[in-house]
Amino acid sequence: MADFVITLQHLRTLAEGHLPNTSLALLDKAGAFAVERHAGKTYNYGGPFIDHAIAVAATLVSMKMDLSTIVAGLLHGAINEGVATLEELQELFGDDVANIVNGTTRITNVRYSSHLTKQVENIRKYILAMGADIRVLLVKLSDRLQDMSNLGGAAEEERRYKARETMDLYAPLAGRVGIEWLKRELEDLSFAHLFPAEYEKLASQMDSTLNERQAYVDEVIGILYTKLRANKVEPVRIIGRPKHLYSIYKKLIAQKITLEQVYDKVAFRILVRTVRECYQALGTVHADWPPVPGRIKDYISVPKANNYQSLHTTVSGPHDHFIEIQIRTEEMDRVAQEGVAAHWAYKEGQKISNNDARLFKDIKQMVQTLQEVEDPAEFMESLKSELYEPDVFALTPKGEVHELPRGSTPIDFAYAIHSDVGDTCVGAKVNGQIVQLKYKLQNGDIVEILTQKNQHPKRAWLQIVQTGRARARIRQYLRREENERSLKLGREICERELKKNGLNLQSLIKSGHFRMLLKELRCSSLDDMLIRVGSGGLTVPAILRALQPEGYAELEEQRRTEEMQQRAQRQAASSKTGTALSGNIDLDGVSGMQVKVSRCCHPIPGDAIIGFITTGSGLSIHRAECPNLLATNSTRWVDVNWPPGLQQSYHTGLLIRAENKKSILATISSSISADDADIVELNARTTAHNVAEMEMLLAVRDLKHFQLIQQHLQQIPEVLELKRR
Numbered sequence: 001m002a003d004f005v006i007t008l009q010h011l012r013t014l015a016e017g018h019l020p021n022t023s024l025a026l027l028d029k030a031g032a033f034a035v036e037r038h039a040g041k042t043y044n045y046g047g048p049f050i051d052h053a054i055a056v057a058a059t060l061v062s063m064k065m066d067l068s069t070i071v072a073g074l075l076h077g078a079i080n081e082g083v084a085t086l087e088e089l090q091e092l093f094g095d096d097v098a099n100i101v102n103g104t105t106r107i108t109n110v111r112y113s114s115h116l117t118k119q120v121e122n123i124r125k126y127i128l129a130m131g132a133d134i135r136v137l138l139v140k141l142s143d144r145l146q147d148m149s150n151l152g153g154a155a156e157e158e159r160r161y162k163a164r165e166t167m168d169l170y171a172p173l174a175g176r177v178g179i180e181w182l183k184r185e186l187e188d189l190s191f192a193h194l195f196p197a198e199y200e201k202l203a204s205q206m207d208s209t210l211n212e213r214q215a216y217v218d219e220v221i222g223i224l225y226t227k228l229r230a231n232k233v234e235p236v237r238i239i240g241r242p243k244h245l246y247s248i249y250k251k252l253i254a255q256k257i258t259l260e261q262v263y264d265k266v267a268f269r270i271l272v273r274t275v276r277e278c279y280q281a282l283g284t285v286h287a288d289w290p291p292v293p294g295r296i297k298d299y300i301s302v303p304k305a306n307n308y309q310s311l312h313t314t315v316s317g318p319h320d321h322f323i324e325i326q327i328r329t330e331e332m333d334r335v336a337q338e339g340v341a342a343h344w345a346y347k348e349g350q351k352i353s354n355n356d357a358r359l360f361k362d363i364k365q366m367v368q369t370l371q372e373v374e375d376p377a378e379f380m381e382s383l384k385s386e387l388y389e390p391d392v393f394a395l396t397p398k399g400e401v402h403e404l405p406r407g408s409t410p411i412d413f414a415y416a417i418h419s420d421v422g423d424t425c426v427g428a429k430v431n432g433q434i435v436q437l438k439y440k441l442q443n444g445d446i447v448e449i450l451t452q453k454n455q456h457p458k459r460a461w462l463q464i465v466q467t468g469r470a471r472a473r474i475r476q477y478l479r480r481e482e483n484e485r486s487l488k489l490g491r492e493i494c495e496r497e498l499k500k501n502g503l504n505l506q507s508l509i510k511s512g513h514f515r516m517l518l519k520e521l522r523c524s525s526l527d528d529m530l531i532r533v534g535s536g537g538l539t540v541p542a543i544l545r546a547l548q549p550e551g552y553a554e555l556e557e558q559r560r561t562e563e564m565q566q567r568a569q570r571q572a573a574s575s576k577t578g579t580a581l582s583g584n585i586d587l588d589g590v591s592g593m594q595v596k597v598s599r600c601c602h603p604i605p606g607d608a609i610i611g612f613i614t615t616g617s618g619l620s621i622h623r624a625e626c627p628n629l630l631a632t633n634s635t636r637w638v639d640v641n642w643p644p645g646l647q648q649s650y651h652t653g654l655l656i657r658a659e660n661k662k663s664i665l666a667t668i669s670s671s672i673s674a675d676d677a678d679i680v681e682l683n684a685r686t687t688a689h690n691v692a693e694m695e696m697l698l699a700v701r702d703l704k705h706f707q708l709i710q711q712h713l714q715q716i717p718e719v720l721e722l723k724r725r
Contacts (some may be wrong), residue, residue, distance in 0.1 A: 011031070011054050011061065011074075012027065012028070012031075014058060014061045015061050015070060018064055024067070026067060026068075026093065027070065029092070029093070030093060033075070034050055034053055034054075034075060037081075037083035038050045038077075038081065043150070044147075044154075045150040045151055045154055046153050049077060052077075052150075053073070053076065053077060054074065055146050056076055056139070056142045056143050057070050057071075057074040059145060060139065060142050063138065063179070065138060066135075068094075068096045068100065068135070069135045069139065071093060072100035072101050072139055073142055075089065075093070076104050076139050076143055078101060079105045086101075086102050089101055099132075099133065100139060103129030103133065103139075104126065104129070104139050104143065105125075106125075120380060121376075123169065123379075123383070126140055127367055127370055128370075130363070131363065131371075134177065137173060140170075141173065141179070141186075144186065145186060145189075148163070148190065148193075149189065151193060157715070159193045160193060160194060160714070160715065163192075163193035166189070166190045167186075167190040168384060169383065171183050171187045172387035174339075175306070176306060176366075177306060177339045177363070178307055178336070178339025179338065179339035180308075181337055182339075185244075187244065187246040187247075188246050191246040191249060195249075197717055198249060199245065199249075202245050206242065206259075206265070213242065213265065216318075217268075218240075220266075220268060220318060221238045221240055224270065225238060227284050227285070228281055228284055231284045232280075233272060233284060234272075235271060235272055236272060238270050239268065239269045240266050240267075241266065241269070243265060248265060266323065266324075267324045267325075268325045268326070269326045269327075269328070270325065271328065272327065273329065275329065278327045281327045285313065286313070289315035289323075290315060290316050291313050291314065291315050295312070295313060295314035295324075297312040300332070304403060305403050306339060307339070309332040310327065310328040310336060311327040312324070312326055366386050366469075369386065369472050369473070370382055370383055370386065370468075373472050378472075386468040391404075391405060391406035392442065393443055393444065394413055394441045394446070394447050395444070395447070396447065396448070397448050402417070404441060404466070404467060405466045407466050408441050408466045408467060409439060409440065409441065409466070410425070410427075410428030411425055411461055411465050412466055412467045413428070413447050414428075414451075414470075415470040415473055416467065419473050421449055422457070422474075423455070424452055424453060424455045425437070425449055426452045429447070429448040429450065430445050430447055430448075431446050432446075437461075456477060457473070457477045457478065458474075459474075460630065460631075462474055462630070463630060482535070482639070483535075485534070486530075486535040487527055487530050487531050487534060488534065489533075490535075491505070493534065494540060494543070498540070498544075501544060514526075517543070520546045521542065521543065521546055529543075535639035536611075536638060536639045536641065537639070537641060595611070596621065597620075598620050598621055598628075600626060601622055601625075601627075602623075602650070602651050603621055603626075603650075603652075604650040604700060604703055605642040605701070605703065606642070606703025607703055608625075609621050609622065609642065610623075610626075610638070610639065611639070612629060612632060613636045613638060619640070649678070649699040649701060650702070651680055652697070652724065652725075653695065653725030654695075654698055654725060655693065655694070655695050655723040656668060656692075656713065656722055657693050657719075657720045657721040657722075657723075658692045658718045658720055659690075659691065659720065660690045660691060667716060667718070671716060672709055674712070675705070675708055677709055678698065678699040679699075681697035682694065682695070682697075683695040683696075691720065695725065706724075710722050
């Protein structure tokens with residue numbers, strides 16, 4: 001825990017300063033309740049839990065939140081810790097407080113099949129609650145800040161997991177709602193746990209040049225005051241602050257340079273009174289210090305989605321050092337620091353501003369997109385891509401601005417306007433000229449989307465879109481289309497096969513046995529059952545087995561015996577040829593089909609897979625995202641699943657980038673061997689930047705085994721990057 005512990009009295013004093021005309025009786029009541037209920041309970045990372053709860057509430061006070069949010073911060077762990085129920089909180093503190101607390105509560109009473117599913121369902125709960133009341137997110141971010149600040153005593157695996165989750169999700173979420181100070185703080189704390197050696201080295205180097213940098217900051221600030229006053233611009237104040245460590249580290253990695261080559265280690269901020277003075281100040285700066293081309297950004301005329309406004313420029317300043325300068329008004333600076341809390345929509349029932357309305361609309365649209373994604377891995381992918389740092393600002397012909405990640409296409413732009421526009425997109429004009437749908441949008445592009453009613457999303461679009469919003473909507477359409485196809489195919493298969501046993505769907509539905517049949521097969525409806533048959537997830541023999549017609553059990557046992565004998569023969573042949581078989585497939589009257597695992601994408605059990613019917617060679621199994629598969633005719637695709645109980649090993653590729661230190665290969669090999677995996681092939685080389693690159697083909701049991709190997713490799717300090725091949 002931190003050396004300084006905030007007490008309830010300190011918290012009350014802070015709240016009085018922030019809410020001078022508000023009764024704090026509810027805060028006093030919540031404080032007494034929390035002290036009583038959390039007595040003897042220990043915080044995960046050391047010290048009494050009540051100290052952590054008070055620290056979370058104090059952070060919310062510093063963010064100038066309303067009383068309900070501060071009280072909810074104080075009580076945020078009550079339901080998770082089992083010291084109170086939702087109903088009890090509603091009765092004692094009102095629905096507003098209780099709903100915020102409930103929104104931040106983890107799901108703990110449900111058993112999930114994997115850690116990823118559990119993580120995703122908790123995050124999904126927070127995100128959906130955030131859509132209803134954004135204060136849920138602010139309490140959660142304050143809680144995460146305290147966790148990260150006190151993480152030092154936790155086990156290494158716990159620290160790395162928490163830091164990675166914070167870097168990937170919570171820091172970007174803080175940026176999404178415009179709380180830049182919190183985003184920077186979470187990034188630096190995560191950086192310290194993920195890359196401790198690099199963090200210590202960079203922090204030490206920055207400390208060693210502190211006096212030199214301070215002298216340069218004082219010099220630049222003095223020159224700026226003189227220049228601005230000479231041009232009749234009176235700054236409110238000029239601030240020079242070092243950039244946070246993680247932003248400098250990203251620049252070192254991205255540009256492959258040393259710290260000495262980073263000239264803009266300090267960012268300068270000029271605060272003025274009016275918008276007009278912002279542009280006057282920019283002209284004054286550029287009059288003597290030449291700007292770097294492409295580094296001038298006007299976020300005043302075109303604010304970011306999170307309401308951020310400022311002028312940005314990078315210039316060649318004194319001693320030919322590049323310096324970054326931001327120019328904005330005091331109000332813009334307050335919004336930049338506090339984000340969504342700066343214009344809090346819940347205060348005194350204020351009418352929400354146009355900018356705030358745009359921000360809340362953007363967040364609700366993100367929540368709606370994520371609400372439609374069911375698969376856990378796909379959910380995490382969509383969430384991360386929704387939390388991008390926008391690099392491209394493109395406009396509709398009417399001047400409406402849309403922020404997109406670098407590499408975005410007109411399809412991304414179409415989905416940013418509306419899902420229906422994206423679904424029916426057939427082309428685009430950029431700056432008046434027809435462009436291909438794979439065109440990469442640039443800053444300032446004016447984009448007109450061309451649509452047709454009979455158009456629909458294409459699977460190939462998944463390879464060129466960048467935003468999670470577009471990807472989720474395309475997948476949703478393809479899944480619906482696939483379900484329709486599977487429903488039709490499943491109906492045909494069932495009607496034909498049931499007819500052979502003197503049955504039909506109509507009589508089956510009318511029979512009293514139908515509901516029991518659905519329950520036995522774990523299907524929610526007739527359509528669900530037919531879709532599963534059409535997609536290969538459920539076989540007609542399984543339906544007949546559930547119905548148990550006379551004599552069928554005997555015939556089915558005989559068929560299974562023959563099938564096992566055939567499978568054993570094929571696997572014996574496979575071991576001689578080196579082709580791994582994944583079993584039989586029965587679909588549309590074709591049984592005993594030859595199945596082989598594709599070498600282009602190396603799928604392993606646990607991967608989402610699709611079968612491709614090859615001419616004369618049976619079925620080739622590919623990972624669902626395999627580029628080679630996506631380039632083929634989708635009418636020859638078959639939905640397949642890995643059969644249970646596989647015992648053999650499968651090959652998959654892994655690219656490892658690591659610092660080229662002595663014995664790094666031996667260290668990596670030992671880690672893989674310790675996880676009971678074999679290196680089948682290895683190609684290693686060293687780059688010009690002294691990074692060791694190793695391409696490996698590993699023999700593993702399944703995806704879970706492979707992920708365990710990756711997890712342990714990531715814990716090796718020298719490992720910089722892991723990528724599946």
